Amino acid sequence: DGGITQSPKYLFRKEGQNVTLSCEQNLNHDAMYWYRQDPGQGLRLIYYSQIVNDFQKGDIAEGYSVSREKKESFPLTVTSAQKNPTAFYLCASSISGGQTQYFGPGTRLLVL
Amino acid sequence: AQKVTQAQTEISVVEKEDVTLDCVYETRDTTYYLFWYKQPPSGELVFLIRRNSFDEQNEISGRYSWNFQKSTSSFNFTITASQVVDSAVYFCALSEVTDTGRRALTFGSGTRLQVQP
Numbered sequence: 739d740g741g742i743t744q745s746p747k748y749l750f751r752k753e754g755q756n757v758t759l760s761c762e763q764n765l766n767h768d769a770m771y772w773y774r775q776d777p778g779q780g781l782r783l784i785y786y787s788q789i790v791n792d793f794q795k796g797d798i799a800e801g802y803s804v805s806r807e808k809k810e811s812f813p814l815t816v817t818s819a820q821k822n823p824t825a826f827y828l829c830a831s832s833i834s835g836g837q838t839q840y841f842g843p844g845t846r847l848l849v850l
Numbered sequence: 851a852q853k854v855t856q857a858q859t860e861i862s863v864v865e866k867e868d869v870t871l872d873c874v875y876e877t878r879d880t881t882y883y884l885f886w887y888k889q890p891p892s893g894e895l896v897f898l899i900r901r902n903s904f905d906e907q908n909e910i911s912g913r914y915s916w917n918f919q920k921s922t923s924s925f926n927f928t929i930t931a932s933q934v935v936d937s938a939v940y941f942c943a944l945s946e947v948t949d950t951g952r953r954a955l956t957f958g959s960g961t962r963l964q965v966q967p
Contacts, residue, residue, distance in 0.1 A: 771955075778959070778960075779959055779960075780854075780941060780957035780958055780959045780960055781895075781941070781957045782957075783954060783955070796954075826893060828893075828894075828895060830895075835953050836883070836945055836953035838885070838897055838900050839897075839955060840897060841887075841894055841895040841896075841897075842894065843892065843893060843894045844893040844894060846893075
């Protein structure tokens with residue numbers, strides 16, 4: 739089945755720790771995205787990538803980093819510089835930029 | 851100013867009632883796209899519909915229908931004969947070219963729909 743997978747489903751971060759969220763897609767999509775969702779709010783764009791080895795900051799990139807070494811994978815690292823990381827993180831992909839985005843099941847990040 | 855406004859924070863209906871979720875958007879683009887997504891309690895966003903700015907025809911898919919009116923910058927979503935399984939948060943989103951030249955998806959804050967049995 740084609741789709742987007744995210745792991746883990748729940749992630750706990752300690753103070754000063756970097757954590758990495760995984761996002762993999764087998765839809766052969768060129769573009770991938772990371773969003774953050776806070777309770778009762780819509781989604782905000784963290785980073786996006788339109789092609790392998792290229793990515794751009796979104797609206798709230800501070801404290802986050804990404805890489806796009808493979809078309810299928812777009813991991814997100816939440817660094818210790820992100821002071822309020824508790825949120826629901828959603829990964830999405832699309833055929834190309836601007837086309838319909840399809841979402842993964844999400845990762846919930848909690849701070850210990 | 852918000853680019854996508856979903857003024858209804860939460861709506862509660864009884865099963866079999868019809869319900870309309872409102873979405874008002876703001877853009878300077880002449881070419882843009884509008885979307886509706888459903889977010890059930892599991893959290894994953896499910897794509898429902900995409901509409902481009904040149905196509906103002908209303909769309910019906912089973913119990914779902916969408917009314918796009920450029921004159922009022924609205925893209926409303928109606929569920930006919932609602933069911934308990936329709937309970938979810940529904941997001942309206944706008945895809946437009948930003949000042950930096952990229953095409954971005956902007957989400958409204960969502961409307962939580964609760965369908966009571």
